[in-house]
């Protein structure tokens with residue numbers, strides 16, 4: 001009999017500022033050495049469950065606890081957060097929330113220092129784990145100088161050196177480039193197997209986590225556990241689909257084709273997924289779907305000419321980058337963590353000045369324009385919502401830009417309410433922002449830019465941490481704006497988002513542009529995939545398994561079909 005390490009019994013939790021419980025009637029046992037994945041719609045209570053396990057609830061986030069939660073056999077109510085932190089190591093959803101040291105090396109070393117490790121051992125371990133996450137070249141760098149994905153890598157490294165019983169990861173993949181995401185899952189798998197640590201992962205990117213074995217998937221909806229089963233069993237049912245949680249794409253495609261997915265087909269892992277019985281259905285479906293051909297006329301709106309830039313003397317973070325974005329286009333910028341994508345957007349918005357080159361907007365040189373002048377035409381949604389939010393209440397945050405521009409109150413109200421509806425935030429309009437989940441906060445920042453109706457909108461990871469319903473709502477709204485002539489630039493690590501919404505992709509590696517071509521052709525070019533840490537989509541593999549000779553066509557047809565299905569949700 002395996003030891004129970006986490007046990008919720010009739011557990012409920014109500015945040016102090018909430019009238020109703022966020023979690024109710026939770027009964028859940030997690031055993032020693034198990035790897036469990038928690039999924040669920042945005043705001044369903046996943047992070048709250050994580051906070052209960054690591055003690056942030058109720059020690060930091062106050063509220064009313066009912067029922068029992070034991071960790072390693074001890075009732076958490078009777079413990080303190082410090083003793084809990086000895087048992088549970090956490091990677092939080094917002095990596096900025098957990099850095100302690102000033103430099104990367106110090107931060108990774110922090111957990112070791114607490115354990116009376118000798119200096120020599122400490123250096124060795126820090127070097128070893130920083131290599132594991134590809135940050136060995138940054139040990140002296142200040143945390144504040146890192147890209148979003150680099151910060152995420154450091155938090156992963158920090159927790160890897162902890163000698164704890166339970167490792168808890170809240171959206172560990174959110175800011176990681178696709179190849180690093182895969183590597184992180186491998187790393188988690190290795191640690192779990194080598195040390196028998198219990199692992200709990202909260203993640204929207206289900207397919208990416210399932211790249212390695214997972215013992216159980218727990219589905220949370222509206223604060224309750226609605227399913228708790230093995231991945232193969234869950235994927236053979238419609239539980240995820242009913243809650244609009246994204247299933248692995250290869251499973252979704254097989255379901256669209258009319259295949260009846262069974263546990264025996266081993267759908268949890270792409271490699272083992274057996275479609276031999278339904279090849280015919282997949283091929284028939286593929287033949288049936290047609291793609292509409294829409295060709296648009298383009299005229300250049302935003303042009304970068306030979307832009308170079310470095311944060312420090314002698315280090316060129318951006319090297320001689322040129323591209324032109326057309327009016328009404330939706331383009332993605334993709335590439336490895338730390339490649340320079342966010343830096344490019346800072347240069348476009350005027351937060352940083354290029355050392356050489358020029359930026360043109362509608363034929364005019366704007367290189368010397370101020371941030372404020374540019375912000376009237378170019379809106380920017382940052383990667384981390386906590387870096388943008390300055391107001392206490394949701395309505396005020398979204399209204400802020402309009403208030404600053406002196407827009408009449410009546411009009412502000414109308415525009416803010418309309419935008420809040422689009423972003424799925426209308427029911428929360430009178431809430432304080434502190435009571436929102438991370439995904440909900442991200443939507444507040446998107447709303448605060450959309451409401452200003454800029455001509456160009458740059459969104460850094462717009463869909464990170466969003467469930468499929470909100471992903472679809474946000475993206476379809478952006479498409480609507482695009483039809484009205486708004487130009488949209490997306491920075492993303494989500495390869496499917498790139499394929500689905502942006503016909504063209506600009507690929508950045510090591511501060512240089514290495515490709516500017518169709519998104520589908522980027523993902524079939526092995527060299528670009530390698531250089532930019534990208535990843536093939538699983539639909540390729542499914543097409544091959546089904547004997548389809550044109551996998552790109554298969555993917556395009558899946559995208560058209562899938563979008564039509566999702567549009568019926570609205």
Ligand SMILES: Nc1ncnc2c1ncn2[C@@H]1O[C@H](COP(=O)(O)OP(=O)(O)OP(=O)(O)O)[C@@H](O)[C@H]1O
Nearest residue numbers: 015022042043044045046047048435437438439440
């Ligand atoms: N600090 C807080 N104070 C009050 N209410 C909160 C707080 N944090 C979360 N909530 C409430 O709990 C609900 C669940 O939030 P939680 O962060 O657990 O969701 P989640 O499933 O992790 O969502 P996401 O996928 O968007 O991160 C939210 O809708 C919000 O109403």
Ligand SMILES: Nc1ncnc2c1ncn2[C@@H]1O[C@H](COP(=O)(O)OP(=O)(O)OP(=O)(O)O)[C@@H](O)[C@H]1O
Nearest residue numbers: 145146147148149150311337338339340341342343
């Ligand atoms: N304020 C800063 N000072 C010094 N160096 C910085 C600063 N901000 C970023 N850098 C460095 O510049 C490089 C590019 O960072 P940038 O944030 O543009 O990457 P990115 O492509 O957006 O990465 P990610 O996918 O992880 O978000 C990184 O090596 C980073 O360490």
